[in-house]
Amino acid sequence: xxxxxxxxxxxxxxTTRTLxxxxxxxxxxxxxxxxxDANIKTFTSDLFEAxxxxxxxxxxxxxxxxxxxxxxxxxxxxxxxxxxxxxASDIQNKLNMYNEMSKVLVGHDVNGVxxxxxxxxxISAGGTKNxxxxxxxxxxxxxxxxxxxxxxxxxxxxxxxYADGSDGSGVLMAAATRxxxxxxxxxxxxxxxxxxxxxGILYTSSAPIPHEDNQGVGLLYYQxxxxxxxxxxxxxxYITPDGMMATASLSSSTITQNADNFRxxxxxxxxxxxxxxNSTIYFCRVNHNEFNYSANPTYLSASQIVVKQQTTxxxxxxxxxxxxxxxxxxxxxxxxxxxxxxxxxxxxxxxRVRLDY
Numbered sequence: 001x002x003x004x005x006x007x008x009x010x011x012x013x014x015t016t017r018t019l020x021x022x023x024x025x026x027x028x029x030x031x032x033x034x035x036x037d038a039n040i041k042t043f044t045s046d047l048f049e050a051x052x053x054x055x056x057x058x059x060x061x062x063x064x065x066x067x068x069x070x071x072x073x074x075x076x077x078x079x080x081x082x083x084x085x086x087x088a089s090d091i092q093n094k095l096n097m098y099n100e101m102s103k104v105l106v107g108h109d110v111n112g113v114x115x116x117x118x119x120x121x122x123i124s125a126g127g128t129k130n131x132x133x134x135x136x137x138x139x140x141x142x143x144x145x146x147x148x149x150x151x152x153x154x155x156x157x158x159x160x161x162y163a164d165g166s167d168g169s170g171v172l173m174a175a176a177t178r179x180x181x182x183x184x185x186x187x188x189x190x191x192x193x194x195x196x197x198x199x200g201i202l203y204t205s206s207a208p209i210p211h212e213d214n215q216g217v218g219l220l221y222y223q224x225x226x227x228x229x230x231x232x233x234x235x236x237x238y239i240t241p242d243g244m245m246a247t248a249s250l251s252s253s254t255i256t257q258n259a260d261n262f263r264x265x266x267x268x269x270x271x272x273x274x275x276x277x278n279s280t281i282y283f284c285r286v287n288h289n290e291f292n293y294s295a296n297p298t299y300l301s302a303s304q305i306v307v308k309q310q311t312t313x314x315x316x317x318x319x320x321x322x323x324x325x326x327x328x329x330x331x332x333x334x335x336x337x338x339x340x341x342x343x344x345x346x347x348x349x350x351x352r353v354r355l356d357y
Contacts, residue, residue, distance in 0.1 A: 021275075025268075026268075038056070069097065070132075105228070121193070121201060132250050138225040150185070152271040320340045
């Protein structure tokens with residue numbers, strides 16, 4: 001227990017913020033080939049599909065992202081679904097998923113109405129709305145605090161990119177035409193008008209530089225870890241893993257069927273995550289006339305300093321521990337030095353203590 005305390009001044013304390021990044025690669029073979037869909041978990045609610053990095057019944061499996069889709073009330077696809085005689089429950093599921101995602105990511109207008117996803121992010125100016133979308137909701141295990149701006153790359157095929165081989169392994173279909181979707185230029189060009197934090201516009205690799213005639217194909221919400229992709233990036237037809245042609249219309253298929261179709265078109269996905277490390281740094285300044293005596297009772301013997309050989313010798317101590325105390329002298333944190341530091345009236349020390357949180 002310390003018997004002498006020294007108060008920190010304003011110049012003795014500072015704060016820092018460090019951003020740590022980690023590359024996250026997710027190959028299409030894992031998503032739609034290697035495990036023959038044993039790593040894909042579906043639900044009877046038919047609201048979304050969960051993707052794992054291993055068969056999800058394995059103890060080593062990690063949840064990596066969810067896939068779902070939906071359309072806005074009054075969109076062309078919702079009207080088309082009603083005309084095609086699609087089950088009312090399927091229509092309602094897609095309406096609910098779109099409303100849920102837009103409510104969280106876009107928010108309400110001044111009248112309390114849920115706003116729709118905007119193609120260029122300028123919600124107040126109106127413009128083109130993304131009324132039919134696929135949603136990729138990434139696990140916090142991968143995203144950490146946020147997705148690093150400008151690092152998101154999703155390569156999609158026009159048809160099925162990976163098919164299941166006879167042995168259950170992923171077989172690359174070379175005939176697939178691919179396009180890369182990314183938040184090009186988002187490092188300096190992103191939006192802040194979302195209740196969920198910052199987001200960028202997703203563009204295709206054919207025209208990656210944002211300008212007036214290059215409309216975005218989706219939105220990427222960095223802190224929320226959600227990618228919103230326009231359903232217009234796909235055609236109406238889809239090649240299944242067994243080579244058969246099927247319909248991939250967002251209006252006629254269930255959410256689970258659409259999620260399967262989306263997965264089989266994924267060739268590669270990678271981004272960098274971000275971990276924000278906040279620190280408070282305390283500079284413990286030990287002047288030449290301070291802390292030259294130990295607080296340890298064994299420092300004295302019969303009222304004599306035991307480390308002195310002669311009475312005329314200068315006092316000396318060895319600093320081994322730093323304690324940080326509250327205003328009422330309650331011990332809050334302890335820092336141990338790697339080795340004892342000799343302290344006497346002939347030297348001064350500055351000890352740097354860093355608290356991370």
